[in-house]
Amino acid sequence: MRHHFFCVDGHTAGNPVRLVAGGAPLLKGASMIERRQDFLERFDWIRTGLCFEPRGHDMMSGGFLYPPTRDDTDCGILFIETSGCLPMCGHGTIGLVTFGLEHGLITPREPGFLRIEVPAGTIEIAYGTEGDRVRWVRIRNVPAYVAATDIAIDVPGFGPLTVDVAYGGNFYAIIEPQGPYTGLDDLGASRIVELSRTIREIMQTRITPVHPLDNRIKGVTHVLWADKPKGEGADGRNAVFYGERAIDRSPCGTGTSARMAHLVHKGVLKPGDRFVHESYIGSRFIGKVEELVDLDGTPAILPSIEGSAVATGFNTIWIDRNDPFWAGFSVT
Helix, strand or coil: CEEEEEEEEEEECCEEEEEEEECCCCCCCCCHHHHHHHHHHHCHHHHHHHHCECCCCCCCEEEEEECCCCCCCCEEEEEEECCECCCCCHHHHHHHHHHHHHCCCCCCCECCEEEEEECCEEEEEEEEEECCEEEEEEEECCCEEEEEEEEEEEECCCEEEEEEEEECCCEEEEECCECCECCHHHHCHHHHHHHHHHHHHHHHHHCCCEECCEEEEECEEEEEEEECCCCCCCCEEEEEEECCCEECCCCCHHHHHHHHHHHHHCCCCCCCCEEEEECCCCCEEEEEEEEEEEECCEEEEEEEEEECEEEEEEEEEEEECCCCCCCCECCC
16 A cells, blocks of 8 residues: 655756656556556556655656667656656756766666657757766757747736747747736746746637647647846746646756747747756756757757756655545645
8 A cells, every 4th residue: 555666856957856766667558658648547646646745846847767668769758747747858857867877777878878768759868977976968859849829818917918839848838028028027936827827728728739740749738938038148038837836947948949949930049059048046958959850841940958957865755545645636
């Protein structure tokens, strides 16, 4: 009745990452997207138990390392967070790779490089070390693209907005400063969360974007509020909303990928350009538009995201069916 999970806890650019190093369930499936579906159908109580209160919190995210299903990859990753099992998670990948390498849970075929299978596809990783520490991780992400533009919505109690939708591993409703939205600091965290839930609900009634190569990846799940940078050397700033009450403390890896695809579409960025992205708390990722690609007829980019993570400790957690809150809870 008691299930034990050994975890390495830490953060990427301020956002929590929980690597579940022991206790991962055996999953069925010939790919990580199939394993993700099996996990959701049979083991989602592990995600809610580890991410929701009382063992987690609104911002909790993390994942499991699995043997790969492909011969050309080093490992597989299954992501978990309060909003579900994401197809791809940038800050999660940086943290999981960092903790996995530092604690001997990932053995690369070629030092400094990894190929990792995630539900959204295959990603390439470069990383740098100093002694026994991983100092940086750079992800060559899955293709990112703009799915829709100029969607006019009216947000009750706020006003009209024009929203674009872009994909960078997840689908994002992207809001640039306009009309009632004058900037992140003018809204504040609580108001961003409040408005984002409403905006996501409205967007989900207006559009259901579907990935051109996999119809299991669909729907607007995140809201990205774009803004001008605050710190010297940065090119942009954002607040990414996910789950029910979470603002990403990192600049968000898949969000940065979606934003770069968005800016390429608008003619602001071009192949080879760097894009230093600030989070709501001021932490940074370094993005780059690596190249333009065709995604089954859809113009897309190959983005990369670089950042760093810090492990903060070990954590043995158990989920006991005798606990009335064994599967966790969320207060909305």
